[in-house]
Amino acid sequence: MVKEDKNIVIFGLGHMGLPTAALFARNGLKVVGVDINNENVEYVNSGKSPIMEPGLDELVEEAVSHGNLSATLDGEEAAENAEVMIVIVPTPLDNENNADLNAVKSACMTIASAIKKDDLVIIESTVPPGTCDNVVIPLLEESGLRAGEDFNLACTPERALPNNTIYEITHNARVIGGINQKSAEYASSLYKKITTGEIINVKNLITAEMVKLMENTYRDVNIALANEFAKICENLDINAVEAIKAANHHPRVNIHTPGPGVGGHCLSIDPYFIVEMAREKGLDAPLISDSRKINESMPGHVFNIIEESLKEVDKTIKGSSIGILGVAYKGDVADARESPAQPLINFLKDKGASVLVHDPYVSPETIKSFKGMPVTLEDALKCDCVVLITDHSIYKELKPEMINKGVLVCTRPLLDPESFISKGIIFKGVGIS
Numbered sequence: 001m002v003k004e005d006k007n008i009v010i011f012g013l014g015h016m017g018l019p020t021a022a023l024f025a026r027n028g029l030k031v032v033g034v035d036i037n038n039e040n041v042e043y044v045n046s047g048k049s050p051i052m053e054p055g056l057d058e059l060v061e062e063a064v065s066h067g068n069l070s071a072t073l074d075g076e077e078a079a080e081n082a083e084v085m086i087v088i089v090p091t092p093l094d095n096e097n098n099a100d101l102n103a104v105k106s107a108c109m110t111i112a113s114a115i116k117k118d119d120l121v122i123i124e125s126t127v128p129p130g131t132c133d134n135v136v137i138p139l140l141e142e143s144g145l146r147a148g149e150d151f152n153l154a155c156t157p158e159r160a161l162p163n164n165t166i167y168e169i170t171h172n173a174r175v176i177g178g179i180n181q182k183s184a185e186y187a188s189s190l191y192k193k194i195t196t197g198e199i200i201n202v203k204n205l206i207t208a209e210m211v212k213l214m215e216n217t218y219r220d221v222n223i224a225l226a227n228e229f230a231k232i233c234e235n236l237d238i239n240a241v242e243a244i245k246a247a248n249h250h251p252r253v254n255i256h257t258p259g260p261g262v263g264g265h266c267l268s269i270d271p272y273f274i275v276e277m278a279r280e281k282g283l284d285a286p287l288i289s290d291s292r293k294i295n296e297s298m299p300g301h302v303f304n305i306i307e308e309s310l311k312e313v314d315k316t317i318k319g320s321s322i323g324i325l326g327v328a329y330k331g332d333v334a335d336a337r338e339s340p341a342q343p344l345i346n347f348l349k350d351k352g353a354s355v356l357v358h359d360p361y362v363s364p365e366t367i368k369s370f371k372g373m374p375v376t377l378e379d380a381l382k383c384d385c386v387v388l389i390t391d392h393s394i395y396k397e398l399k400p401e402m403i404n405k406g407v408l409v410c411t412r413p414l415l416d417p418e419s420f421i422s423k424g425i426i427f428k429g430v431g432i433s
């Protein structure tokens with residue numbers, strides 16, 4: 001159904017949009033990426049990736065040099081010259097924890113000004129259930145064309161994992177819902193060009209929207225359970241991670257890992273989309289809401305652990321130096337969106353600590369925007385209390401003799417507590433008694 005000469009426009013050249021654009025381009029389609037950030041556009045047009053992602057630099061360079069990928073700020077012109085428009089723009093939360101759909105709306109309005117008969121519009125952004133029906137369709141129909149009759153519409157939420165994005169886009173199963181069967185088949189034939197993963201066609205647009213939210217909510221709730229277990233284990237003679245690992249030997253148990261909180265652009269946001277939709281329908285979602293509360297309480301819990309650890313050396317948060325290791329929301333990535341490090345740094349600063357931050361990947365500007373002072377690893381390790389927040393691989397190399405003042409708070413299961421405690425280090429952390 002999809003010919004090699006199809007022109008695709010992808011709105012949003014970010015962590016998910018750019019790899020998707022480059023993969024379609026590598027598979028022979030002509031792709032134009034649209035972004036509102038001129039720096040991203042210039043990067044891509046010079047054959048480079050503005051996103052840190054294994055394999056992406058090479059992919060973008062190849063696609064641009066073959067003339068299959070280019071980028072522009074002009075979405076309307078790009079859409080006029082294309083038959084397929086894919087929307088992969090951000091969907092953050094607003095101040096009331098409701099979905100901020102402004103970027104999706106803006107992309108849809110641009111598409112509406114250029115859409116032609118038989119075009120295909122695909123929503124890949126993660127959105128609250130009902131967004132395609134209640135927000136996207138009305139905006140696209142401003143064009144005067146009717147969804148499902150004059151143009152095709154499908155929803156296939158992106159489910160790839162940063163740091164493994166290219167592999168996952170090309171191998172994960174892809175869930176696709178269409179406004180009708182023709183739209184779903186059209187979208188399926190397109191994605192078969194870039195993935196060997198199974199294509200799962202679901203009943204409609206809203207089901208596809210919900211599948212993605214269920215996946216991330218399952219993981220957020222599971223992490224909340226792990227964090228609750230961890231807090232309880234801290235008061236007993238139990239290492240929570242050891243206990244969870246043992247429990248996971250049961251063939252039907254898969255408890256996730258406790259930590260300093262949940263960050264990133266997905267798990268910490270998507271459950272709220274379900275809560276929002278449930279509220280609109282007059283329903284409660286107590287388990288999902290409480291899980292969010294538990295995970296959001298973790299930076300405060302880590303603060304308390306730091307306070308307790310400093311007490312053991314007769315120090316208080318006020319006046320102490322705290323060396324934070326890692327502000328990325330997870331290991332070996334540069335992404336610090338919604339990172340639990342941010343509220344923790346704020347709590348520490350508010351109580352009068354000086355907060356020195358090392359992160360090998362996150363920019364000094366981001367660290368400063370979190371109110372931390374970017375420093376070398378060596379300087380962070382000289383602090384009164386060292387706090388490991390992100391499981392970057394390099395931190396596995398930490399040794400007791402590197403913790404200058406002898407106080408270490410570890411929020412990830414990266415280090416063996418006994419090897420530090422046996423050398424006289426005060427070693428506390430999430431899930432450690």
Ligand SMILES: NC(=O)c1ccc[n+]([C@@H]2O[C@H](COP(=O)([O-])OP(=O)(O)OC[C@H]3O[C@@H](n4cnc5c(N)ncnc54)[C@H](O)[C@@H]3O)[C@@H](O)[C@H]2O)c1
Nearest residue numbers: 012013014015016035036037088089091103106125126158
């Ligand atoms: N990052 C992830 O791990 C991940 C995984 C799966 C799904 N998603 C979902 O994919 C979507 C995109 O996420 P991301 O991480 O790629 O975001 P991102 O912030 O990395 O990139 C989004 C890009 O869109 C651009 N943009 C914003 N408004 C625009 C507009 N109106 N028109 C064109 N471009 C615009 C931004 O400048 C940015 O470059 C979100 O809905 C997210 O929930 C993200």
